[in-house]
Amino acid sequence: xxxxxxxxxxxxxxxxxxxxxxxxxxxxxxxxxxxxxxxxxxxxxxxxxxxxxxxxxxxxxxxxxxxxxxxxxxxxxxxxxxxxxxxxxxxxxxxxxxxxxxxxxxxxxxxxxxxxxxxxxxxxxxxxxxxxxxxxxxxxxxxxxxxxxxxxxxxxxxxxxxxxxxxxxxxxxxxxxx
Numbered sequence: 041x042x043x044x045x046x047x048x049x050x051x052x053x054x055x056x057x058x059x060x061x062x063x064x065x066x067x068x069x070x071x072x073x074x075x076x077x078x079x080x081x082x083x084x085x086x087x088x089x090x091x092x093x094x095x096x097x098x099x100x101x102x103x104x105x106x107x108x109x110x111x112x113x114x115x116x117x118x119x120x121x122x123x124x125x126x127x128x129x130x131x132x133x134x135x136x137x138x139x140x141x142x143x144x145x146x147x148x149x150x151x152x153x154x155x156x157x158x159x160x161x162x163x164x165x166x167x168x169x170x171x172x173x174x175x176x177x178x179x180x181x182x183x184x185x186x187x188x189x190x191x192x193x194x195x196x197x198x199x200x201x202x203x204x205x206x207x208x209x210x211x212x213x214x215x216x217x218x
Contacts, residue, residue: 097164100167101164104162104167104170105162107145107174108144108145108161108162111141111143111145112143112144112145114181115142115143115181116143117188118181118184118185118188119184120142120143121140121141121142121148122140122141122177122180122181122184123138123139123140123180124139124140124141124147124173124176124177125139125176126138126139128172128173128175128176129149129169129172129173130168130169130172133149134151134152135151135152135153136149136150136151136152137150137151137152138150141161141173141177145160145161145162146158146159146160146161147159147161147169147173161173
């Protein structure tokens with residue numbers, strides 16, 4: 041501990057000339073000036089990168105929201121859920137037996153121990169998971185669309201053929217009666 045006599049010996053910050061606290065730029069060696077300039081350049085680059093991160097985060101939020109709305113609109117008429125391969129999911133999630141994505145953009149996970157969890161893929165902390173799930177699900181989604189189109193075409197072919205015959209019969213019948 042300092043006693044009163046020691047405290048009197050310590051100079052107050054105001055009494056120390058600035059020249060003794062900071063070396064003037066000319067007195068600093070050139071390497072020190074360059075390293076300071078380098079640090080300032082690095083910090084400016086960091087500031088630019090932080091600004092870009094903010095912009096990208098804002099854009100990502102908008103894209104994820106638009107994606108979720110589009111998925112909802114497209115999935116609803118096709119399927120209540122699309123299966124996701126458990127092997128496509130990160131191991132950190134645990135031992136997964138089954139997983140499905142539902143139209144509102146949630147991942148429904150059934151764990152091997154019987155627990156079930158709903159994970160909001162739109163949540164910022166789940167964006168990498170969203171990308172992995174979408175990569176796994178898009179080929180299956182494409183298959184659903186192709187299957188739906190094929191069913192519609194088959195029904196249309198059937199109904200068109202039957203309608204033509206019914207029209208022929210109706211025409212023949214009206215001619216016979218009329």
